[in-house]
Amino acid sequence: MTVRLRRANRQDWEVVHGLHHELYVKFRRSAFDAARWKLTAYRNLTTVLRSDVDRLLNDRSAFVFLAESVGFEAARRGDEATEALGYITGRTEVVPERELSRRGIVEDWFVVPGHRGTGVGEQLLTKATEHCRSIGCDVMESTTWPDNERAVALHEKAGFLPIELKMRRPL
Numbered sequence: 001m002t003v004r005l006r007r008a009n010r011q012d013w014e015v016v017h018g019l020h021h022e023l024y025v026k027f028r029r030s031a032f033d034a035a036r037w038k039l040t041a042y043r044n045l046t047t048v049l050r051s052d053v054d055r056l057l058n059d060r061s062a063f064v065f066l067a068e069s070v071g072f073e074a075a076r077r078g079d080e081a082t083e084a085l086g087y088i089t090g091r092t093e094v095v096p097e098r099e100l101s102r103r104g105i106v107e108d109w110f111v112v113p114g115h116r117g118t119g120v121g122e123q124l125l126t127k128a129t130e131h132c133r134s135i136g137c138d139v140m141e142s143t144t145w146p147d148n149e150r151a152v153a154l155h156e157k158a159g160f161l162p163i164e165l166k167m168r169r170p171l
């Protein structure tokens with residue numbers, strides 16, 4: 001199997017939305033306990049996910065990279081028979097008062113369960129980092145939750161340091 005990484009465009013709306021749904025509905029529901037789910041729940045997740053994909057694919061400061069498998073036979077024939085393996089999304093932001101002022105921010109990062117642990121996630125993070133560097137960013141930022149051991153380990157391997165721990169409680 002060949003893994004190909006490419007920048008998504010508006011024609012990829014359904015694919016990006018499908019990955020968004022996997023991450024924010026299936027994965028988060030399985031990874032979060034009831035208390036954490038409640039603290040992060042949206043009133044209308046369906047609408048939020050759809051408008052988020054619109055923004056990611058239309059906003060010039062946003063980026064989406066897709067990892068796709070290209071079947072060996074299809075690749076040999078030059079066909080485009082692909083399957084989405086994962087994605088990474090984000091945006092850039094300028095914070096003039098900071099010494100490291102042009103920030104690349106990872107928003108969503110996901111590899112489908114059957115393809116985890118084979119380097120796809122690392123490739124996606126490298127791609128997003130290269131993109132941000134190429135457009136002049138001098139710092140990268142990403143977010144995960146403290147007990148997401150795999151994501152924390154990968155961030156550390158890629159040179160990220162934790163800078164804050166966000167706490168929340170219902171009132």
Ligand SMILES: CC(C)(COP(=O)(O)OP(=O)(O)OC[C@H]1O[C@@H](n2cnc3c(N)ncnc32)[C@H](O)[C@@H]1OP(=O)(O)O)[C@@H](O)C(=O)NCCC(=O)NCCS
Nearest residue numbers: 109110111116117118119120121122143144149150151153
């Ligand atoms: C996080 C995620 C994108 C990483 O993608 P991946 O394809 O599994 O990652 P890779 O195969 O490139 O890298 C695996 C690395 O994760 C770490 N890792 C793997 N399994 C681990 C485990 N059980 N515990 C801790 N670390 C682990 C290792 O550092 C490994 O690096 P290595 O090759 O040196 O061993 C993927 O696991 C995923 O989609 N998780 C669910 C969604 C998620 O958590 N997203 C991140 C939110 S910020």
